[in-house]
Amino acid sequence: MQAVFGAGNDLLAGLAGVQRVTQITGDAEKLQAIAAQRSEEAAASEAQAQAAWDAVDAVPVDALEAAVAEAESAVTAARAALSSVQSKVASTSIALIDSLPRDAGQLSQQGWASPVTGRKSDGYGPRPNKPLAGVNEFHRGTDIAASCGSPLFAATGGTVLEARPNGSYGNWVLIDHGAGVSTGYAHLAVGGVLVSAGQIVSPGQLIGTVGSTGASTGCHLHFEVRLGGVAIDAEPFMAARGIRLG
Numbered sequence: 423m424q425a426v427f428g429a430g431n432d433l434l435a436g437l438a439g440v441q442r443v444t445q446i447t448g449d450a451e452k453l454q455a456i457a458a459q460r461s462e463e464a465a466a467s468e469a470q471a472q473a474a475w476d477a478v479d480a481v482p483v484d485a486l487e488a489a490v491a492e493a494e495s496a497v498t499a500a501r502a503a504l505s506s507v508q509s510k511v512a513s514t515s516i517a518l519i520d521s522l523p524r525d526a527g528q529l530s531q532q533g534w535a536s537p538v539t540g541r542k543s544d545g546y547g548p549r550p551n552k553p554l555a556g557v558n559e560f561h562r563g564t565d566i567a568a569s570c571g572s573p574l575f576a577a578t579g580g581t582v583l584e585a586r587p588n589g590s591y592g593n594w595v596l597i598d599h600g601a602g603v604s605t606g607y608a609h610l611a612v613g614g615v616l617v618s619a620g621q622i623v624s625p626g627q628l629i630g631t632v633g634s635t636g637a638s639t640g641c642h643l644h645f646e647v648r649l650g651g652v653a654i655d656a657e658p659f660m661a662a663r664g665i666r667l668g
């Protein structure tokens with residue numbers, strides 16, 4: 423870069439130019455210190471100002487530009503790598519989803535399905551020893567331990583009310599079944615929510631995959647049944663509909 427700097431006011435304008443260069447290089451502190459020093463020298467005399475400009479001209483602007491170009495190409499390379507990883511994750515997710523059963527198979531006579539195949543690890547009710555900070559002292563659901571990525575099924579038909587991250591619940595799906603009954607599914611895998619709000623689902627339809635998002639120490643489904651929006655014990659409710667949880 424050719425520096426075209428004169429004395430006096432031109433000097434100050436030139437300094438602003440130097441500051442712009444230093445802003446983009448991230449080496450602002452060092453070069454602003456040089457600029458401040460040069461400014462004092464300029465006030466002393468024109469001769470000193472000229473000498474100062476010789477020094478400013480000696481600041482390796484070309485080297486700094488090269489450093490910026492290098493940083494830019496590093497960013498470009500990192501973006502390309504990220505995009506490649508993202509497309510690999512996307513194709514893995516598609517392969518995973520393709521491998522999952524589309525529905526729970528056998529429905530109960532009442533038309534209900536088991537939300538997941540696994541082992542019950544915690545039941546509904548007060549929880550004197552909180553397993554994790556941030557979880558409720560009253561456990562509003564039934565926990566069913568299952569392998570990460572296991573398929574999750576709608577307990578029965580309905581309309582998806584919520585399908586989104588939800589605080590300590592992690593990735594969360596809530597389905598309205600009518601008559602004031604809804605079921606909730608928490609801690610779904612990252613990228614494991616396979617339905618969206620407003621979607622109609624049939625009994626036992628694949629809605630997502632087991633994960634450990636939110637306040638969770640391992641892959642499991644936290645399953646809730648709500649009546650009028652209030653969580654009730656899901657086990658007897660489901661048992662009355664021909665489904666044993668866990």
Ligand SMILES: [Zn+2]
Binds near residue numbers: 564565645
């Ligand atoms: Zn739970």
